Amino acid sequence: MAAAANKQKILEHVLTALKKKYEVAEQPSRSVMEHLLYAVVREGTTTELADKAFRGIQDRFVDLNEIRVSTVQELCDAMGPLPDVATRATRLIGILQEWFEMTYSFEMEEIAKKGMKEGAKKISRLNDANDFSVAWVMQHGLNGHAIPLDPPSIRVLRRLGILDGESESLESLRGTIEHFVPKAKGGTLVELLSQHAATLCTEENPKCGKCPLLPDCPAGQELKGTEAKPRKSR
Ligand code: SF4
Known part of the structure; x- marks a missing residue:
């Protein structure tokens, strides 16, 4: 641990x-x-995957109300291949339904x-919101x-020795990173960690030999030159 x-x-x-290795696109303007x-x-x-799935939803459904009254299967079909797609579809419908029951609208600009x-605080009370979505x-x-930190980003940060404490809450892990990374660089870090986790620092068989972070990475040093696989939880 550093x-x-x-x-x-x-x-x-x-x-x-990582900025030299991956391109970071600006997030488009969206409502809350x-x-x-x-x-x-x-x-x-x-x-890349999320944009494709989100576009699929926007192309398939006329508005947020149509998404709210759709079936999980219809949303899954619209999103296409995505891990845990049914869980995501269920949560999307759940958020829209719960907010609609509270406000009879899909507007969240007032809370902003x-x-x-x-x-x-208000968003975090929604049953289908979680730490990642609230932080996002x-x-x-x-x-x-x-x-916002998701499991792939946390995996990279743990391997680098920046995060520790498997029992720590997500909020506490996030607080650690927010303490060290200024607001202006937060979005870039999230994007770079995701791309790195998906391409080189994969859950199984990370490609440490090709990784620009290897000199700083305790897990990478440990793995270098061995055929051993990293423990999933690191
Ligand atoms: S050196 Fe290996 S374990 Fe470390 S960040 Fe790079 S790919 Fe991940």
Whole structure:
């Protein structure tokens, strides 16, 4: 585990090295509700896959109400191949239904006016919201400092020795990263970690020999030159 004083330096190096390797696209302008729905699609995958699935939904359904009254299977078909697609579809419908029952609309812009903390608190009370989706909305929809972390990103950060504490809550892990990464770089870090987790720092057989982070990575050093597979939980 890196000493606290080194974590910021390692994270800065991660940002610099991965920015040379991957392209980071700007997030398009969306309403607060659209950010929340997109977060459900985006968690645990990449922007490329999530964009494709989200476009599939937008092309298939006329509006948010049509999504609300659709079946899980219809949403799965619209999203196409995506891990845990049925769970995502169920959560999308659940969020729209719960918000509609509370407000008779799909507008969330009002909560944005109440400030980030209040807005985040209200969204987090939705049964189908979770830490990632709330943090995503805070970052993209409420202009706050939050860094949504999903399992692939956490895997990379743990292997790099930046995160520890398997029993720590997601909120606490996120707080650690938010402490070291300034708001302006948060979105870029999230994007780079996702791409890295999907291409080189894969769950099984990470390609450490091709990784620009190898000199800073304890897990990579351990794995280098061996055929051993990393433990999944690292
Ligand atoms: S060196 Fe290996 S384990 Fe470390 S970040 Fe790179 S791919 Fe992942």
